Amino acid sequence: MNILILGAGGREHALAWKISQSTECEQLFVAPGNAGTSLVATNLPDLGNSFDEAGKKQIADFIRENDIQLLIVGPEAPLVAGITDYLKQLDDLKDLAIVGPGQDGAELEGSKDFAKAFMEKHKIPTAASKTFTKDTLEEGMSFLRSRKLPIVLKADGLAAGKGVIISPSYEEAEETLKEMLVDAKFGNASHKVVIEDYLQGIELSVFVLTDGKDYVILPEAKDYKRIGEQDSGPNTGGMGAVSPVPFADQNFLDKVEERIVKPTIEGLQKDNIDYRGFIFIGLMNVNGDPYVIEYNVRMGDPETQVVIPRIENDLLPILLAAARQNLSTVQLQLSQDIATTVVMVSEGYPGAYAKGKKISGFDAVDSAQVFHAGTKAKDDQVLTNGGRVLAITGKGKSIQEALQNSYQAVEKIQWEGLYYRKDIGQDLMAL
Template identity: 80%
Template sequence: MNILILGSGGREHALAWKISQSPECNQLFVAPGNAGTSELATNLPELGNHFDEHGKAQIADFIRKHDIHLLVIGPEAPLVAGITDYLKEQEDLKHLAILGPGKEGAALEGSKDFAKAFMQRHSIPTASSQTFTKNTIEKGVSFLRSRALPIVLKADGLAAGKGVIISPTYEEAEYSLKEMLLEERFGSASQKVVIEDYLPGIELSVFVLTDGKDSIMLPEAKDYKRIGEKDSGPNTGGMGAVSPVPFADDAFITKVKERIVKPTILGLQKENIDYRGFIFIGLMNVKGDPYVIEYNVRMGDPETQVVIPRIENDLLPVLLVAAQQKLKTAQIQVSKDVATTVVMVSGGYPDAYEKGKLVSGLGNVKDAKVFHAGTKAEGNQVLTNGGRVIAVTGKGKRIEEALQNSYQAVQQISWEGVYYRKDIGQDLLNL
């Protein structure tokens, strides 16, 4: 079959890497893609950058012209923009299998306010919260000052993984609230702000593939969001990840399935939301009990780079039946090996950074897999083209071995200004 993947990051490279191994994969396209996907598939740099009506029409025309059977939508932006709904409205594309929810389902990520209300409606454990706008800012200040410290502020809309502030003082929280609502610190994403209680515990993510009726749990992962070691500095899109997670034992995962995954799928059904795709559930383990921090409506990045390498069987038929609402028949086999990934970023990220730096040493990597994110190919050269440039995934029987393979490979790769955290996974070694 012919497959089109939308996206250009490490997540899409990992999906392309796995899908390309399937005997059922005929032609594989990635729009717009990166230097890594160009080695596995045909990149479409002119597609997948804009999701207005013109951009959606361009994607639809490509699907028609190249007889695409399966569309896998990687990032959240096209989902929130309604690409799935647009394609399903095209009479001549009824044959197309689409993995990714419509706009209604994508609101679970596109609006933190919607997600919190959804959880409350379906008794899914999460932190207490209220939502405020610039018209109710004084009520917001009163509310946050009535809560225990620290306090969490979240931009309602999409903010590239950076729209969350954890404030240790009321003064800082009040300043941040005003900055978000009055000065639109995160653009239109912070026209609404969710203020919620802080959950003390240890964070992890679980991943679900669903056809809207049935679901499969994928391997869980823990990622590292902050730019600095020991989780210091501002949030990023993710600086590394580990799978499996030592503290997510069978008893904990059973609680996740019963208290969170099942009521989430049932809630979507009750609200008549046709949801076919991935659900990424950010969780806090609070003394052995799971609480939802957030929903994402796609796979995580860089978590995909540790989850996908642990899936041993052909993933393409599983993705197809999920898109066709026939997931009940599917299964996945998961390796017991540990996978770790270390993200290498441009100097200055997550603030201002330069692009176009020459990446060297990629051919020297042996015992790890390099997944490209912010890269582009120019002739035989690979240049940086984003903040998060490369994720290097190692595997091993134990976390120490996987980390050793990741970091040995990282040391082979360089470009001007490269930065990476040296403490990924260290907090898990003694658990």
């Protein structure tokens, strides 16, 4: 079988790494890919960089010319841009197996306002909220003052993981709301802003793969968003992750399935949204009860780098079953090992950072799996090409053992100006 994965990050490398091990995988392509995906697949550096009409046509042409039978859409941008719908409306590609929802389903991530309305409609537990625009700024200011502190402000659209602000004071919240709506702090992503109550608890993520009718729940994970240790500093795309999560016992996960997963899948069906793909459910555990913070319409990064290594099945038939609505036949087999990943980033991230730094030490790594994110290969060298550069995944019978394997590998990899958090998983070891 010939497979195409869209994307260029650590999530896509983890998926390609796993899929390449399948006996059913003949040719595997990643567009545009990175230095890591080139080790297990054929990179297509000129494909998957834009999703306007010309970019979509380019993808369709490649699928035809290379007899692609399964398309896996890694990131959210092509889904929100409607890549699935575009391909499905082409007569010769309408039967292409695609893992990734259409534009209507992608609105769960593409619009925070849409997601909150969906949760309210289908009685899925989440924080109380209201949405405001520039025209209703004064109402938004009044609403802020009526809520308890701290208060959460979310850009409605895609903001690369940086569109969520938690304000400790009304003054800061008002200034932030003005920056988002009037000054377009996040561009068009903040033309609407969702203001919601702050939930006090412990955060985690649950991942679901659905074919629109049935679903399988993948391993849960906890990620670490802040750049600094002890969760300090600005939010990033994720500095590390751990799976499974010690505080998510079976009783809690049963609540997640009954109160959130089932109503979400049923809600999609009731709203006539044909959803075939991953649903990332960002949760807050509030005194043992789960509340949804956000939906994403793809796997998380770096959570994929701890979730995928714990799946013992051949992943390719599972993805194909999701695309072809045969997921009821799948039995997931999970490793009992704990997986931890530590993200190595460029100096300056999540602000401005340099690219093109030579990375060394890969050959010395023997205790963990290295997943590439912001890298590129040039003249037999691997260079940095993004803010989050590598995710180093270790496994073990305990969090301590898994972390030891991750950090042993981290210490062997070098480039000028690298940074990583040294406290990933420490909070969980105390539980």
